[in-house]
Amino acid sequence: MLKRPYYVIAVIILVAFGVIAIKLAFIMLSDSSELSQQAFAQKTRTADYYQYCRGDIVDRNNRQLTNVVENCLLVFPTAYDDAKQLADELSDILSLSEKQIESRLVAEQNESLEPFILKTGLSEQQKQLVEAADLNGVFVVSLSARYSSYKYACHLIGMVQQNEQDVYTGISGLELQYEQYLKNRSSPQIAAYLDVYGNVSSGNLIYVDDSTNESNTLCLTIDVDYQQIVERALSDYNGACVVLDVSNGDVLAAASTPQFDAYGWDTSEEEENYLNKAMALYPPASTFKLLLAMTAIEEGVSLDEQFVCNGSITLENGHVVHCQSEKGHGNIDMAQALAKSCNCYFVQLGIKLGGDTINKYADLCGLDQQYLGGYTLPKQTHIDFNSNVIGDIANVCLGEKGVRLSPLMVAQLVAVVANGGNRVYPQLVKGVYDQQGQILQEVNSVTPQRVFSEKTAAEVADMMALTVKSGTAYHVAEALISSGGKTGTSEDAGVWFAGFAPLEHPRWAIAVYIEDASAGGVEGAEVFRQVIDDLAVLEGMV
Numbered sequence: 001m002l003k004r005p006y007y008v009i010a011v012i013i014l015v016a017f018g019v020i021a022i023k024l025a026f027i028m029l030s031d032s033s034e035l036s037q038q039a040f041a042q043k044t045r046t047a048d049y050y051q052y053c054r055g056d057i058v059d060r061n062n063r064q065l066t067n068v069v070e071n072c073l074l075v076f077p078t079a080y081d082d083a084k085q086l087a088d089e090l091s092d093i094l095s096l097s098e099k100q101i102e103s104r105l106v107a108e109q110n111e112s113l114e115p116f117i118l119k120t121g122l123s124e125q126q127k128q129l130v131e132a133a134d135l136n137g138v139f140v141v142s143l144s145a146r147y148s149s150y151k152y153a154c155h156l157i158g159m160v161q162q163n164e165q166d167v168y169t170g171i172s173g174l175e176l177q178y179e180q181y182l183k184n185r186s187s188p189q190i191a192a193y194l195d196v197y198g199n200v201s202s203g204n205l206i207y208v209d210d211s212t213n214e215s216n217t218l219c220l221t222i223d224v225d226y227q228q229i230v231e232r233a234l235s236d237y238n239g240a241c242v243v244l245d246v247s248n249g250d251v252l253a254a255a256s257t258p259q260f261d262a263y264g265w266d267t268s269e270e271e272e273n274y275l276n277k278a279m280a281l282y283p284p285a286s287t288f289k290l291l292l293a294m295t296a297i298e299e300g301v302s303l304d305e306q307f308v309c310n311g312s313i314t315l316e317n318g319h320v321v322h323c324q325s326e327k328g329h330g331n332i333d334m335a336q337a338l339a340k341s342c343n344c345y346f347v348q349l350g351i352k353l354g355g356d357t358i359n360k361y362a363d364l365c366g367l368d369q370q371y372l373g374g375y376t377l378p379k380q381t382h383i384d385f386n387s388n389v390i391g392d393i394a395n396v397c398l399g400e401k402g403v404r405l406s407p408l409m410v411a412q413l414v415a416v417v418a419n420g421g422n423r424v425y426p427q428l429v430k431g432v433y434d435q436q437g438q439i440l441q442e443v444n445s446v447t448p449q450r451v452f453s454e455k456t457a458a459e460v461a462d463m464m465a466l467t468v469k470s471g472t473a474y475h476v477a478e479a480l481i482s483s484g485g486k487t488g489t490s491e492d493a494g495v496w497f498a499g500f501a502p503l504e505h506p507r508w509a510i511a512v513y514i515e516d517a518s519a520g521g522v523e524g525a526e527v528f529r530q531v532i533d534d535l536a537v538l539e540g541m542v
Helices: 004-043 083-094 098-111 124-133 173-177 224-234 285-298 334-340 343-353 355-364 390-397 407-418 454-470 520-538
Strands: 044-048 056-058 066-075 116-119 138-147 160-162 168-170 189-193 205-208 217-220 239-245 251-257 307-309 312-314 320-322 330-332 429-433 439-442 484-489 495-501 508-514
Touching: 056 066, 066 124, 083 098, 083 124, 098 116, 124 138, 168 173, 224 239, 224 251, 224 520, 239 407, 239 520, 251 407, 285 334, 285 343, 285 355, 285 390, 285 407, 285 454, 285 484, 285 495, 285 520, 307 343, 312 343, 320 343, 330 334, 334 343, 334 454, 343 355, 343 390, 355 390, 407 454, 407 484, 407 495, 407 508, 454 484, 454 495, 484 520, 495 520, 508 520
Parallel strands: 056 217
Antiparallel strands: 044 189, 066 116, 066 138, 160 168, 189 205, 217 429, 239 251, 239 508, 307 330, 312 320, 429 439, 484 495, 495 508
């Protein structure tokens, strides 16, 4: 009887150990993954492989315009104490001011202990210099930078900004307009083990895959190769250039210069640099004469009708309009007038046609409102003049007061000529697709609509060919392929060159606008010629 209490105690102890054993087994079997993750998290710091964790923006051939893999400078805040010293060591390597770098280093130390990308687009030489410096917690890693170091199509793509929730959201361009599709992408991680002092070595960097792979893709009509050609040709100028496919209006390239730095390193940039000049409005100058020529032919004005240009023309109100040739062009017909850009001829022609007729055909060609498929543009009045006032009609005929067009719209006007009198509707976006390639939003192209007869368009195309052969556009006569063109030099704004190529079976309608230049037949022609030469080489035409 005395042994019974010991027996009960022994049973209780055995049961308790059994419960503990079962609990330990349960933990090992069910919670081991979670515990190991917690232990891993305590010893590591991680950075997203995708810089801003946003969906892709790609060209017509699915080549990256954003999320481009580049050499990126990855910095671990726990690895440095003296931000000023580290900034001093990085300043010369990155060609950035010490103050700029220090401010970002300090900000990241204060906000988070996670590693961050300090700079994207490092050259191979910069990579070697960073590695030679052997800076603790500073590495050059191949990561997906949001914006290419070449800044291609930066005005179209736009930029993002970090909000109060530390999430990057679009504030301009396509980043803003397609925010709902581009936000919240999942991302693999770059992780590193930290020692007890917070140090990390490059050998401890590991790639942690993300099996969800959730992201959307915004596909554009832009061709990266074309965009590079246009950006290169325009790089020395302040202006814009647009290349349209004359058959359907696809925007193959659209550049605006100067480019801007979406990361904000270049603090010297002026507000104007963020303006997309490809869609901004300017006086079209003599490029507007293309519309007048097509309108006149369509309305029955004879190409053989002669006009004597004496260097000026006096309007009914007594105002004198001067020609760009002080001595005048003498006895000329419409083709010669377009080739030589005779102001007097086209002023009298416009007055004869009347303001209402000019307005009618301008509207038919899409010059009343700017349109770009898949890209929302502000509603603005582009042609605004009193069609009953002779002076107003004269100004519009000169492409000055009363009319404002963008390079996109001037390219659209050229496409009417090159596409046999059909109006095309410019398009930038093809659609948005999910990770399985399913359509989330599709932008349907608009079928070209006839505005002028094929005969009218062919006759104006011949005039543009004459303009290149022996007129104001003669600077492009020696290009690798033949073309038709029209120059424009505004009184108050910049200069223009608008044209199409090749001359036979046109493929591209191109508009060039340059500020602070001497003449459309000089700087504008130089950009146009370089573009069509490079396109011809790219497409194997020469």
